[in-house]
Amino acid sequence: GESVGLHLPTLSVQEGDNSIINCAYSNSASDYFIWYKQESGKGPQFIIDIRSNMDKRQGQRVTVLLNKTVKHLSLQIAATQPGDSAVYFCAENLKTSYDKVIFGPGTSLSVIP
């Protein structure tokens, strides 16, 4: 079936360390990928995106890597801060007769001060 899955449901990191959150997707037809951060009681917040014609994209303290060969997506957060504690979702845009976005199950990131 169609799915986007995360390898690690929970991740704890020390403040100041780098975090890596991984995501596997199963649809070669997906052309757009995005990472969202969701804090408790709030809606998801856009972090960074990448299109299928790219392998890497960098933002402020965040980097997204796309490996189309093995259908793998990762989010790297540099110098993780307590404010980064949240649930992180990857999502893919699958183009069929309709476009639809498919989300991964989410990874809970906890930053230890």
Added chain:
Amino acid sequence: KAGVTQTPRYLIKTRGQQVTLSCSPISGHRSVSWYQQTPGQGLQFLFEYFSETQRNKGNFPGRFSGRQFSNSRSEMNVSTLELGDSALYLCASSLVGGLNQPQHFGDGTRLSIL
């Protein structure tokens, strides 16, 4: 600039009833999409509206429907409510139609079915 506004924030209904949720997008945004979030199924895409037309849709039954008005505000309706419809319903907006762009989410409507 105000963000995406969803009303109400909380709602309690009983099985068999119907419910309407409202979403006001960011000013200038013309696309509105809806999502369901549950602990068991996670985040799932319902549908997207652009220029008052449903443009894209997910795999939900016909009990779930929506519409968009000329001012881009959107409503989602769920008929014949079931216990499994208890969820956080999220609305998101974007400048133009299509899901291959960042979506700006509201904080959701928490729907509980008794």
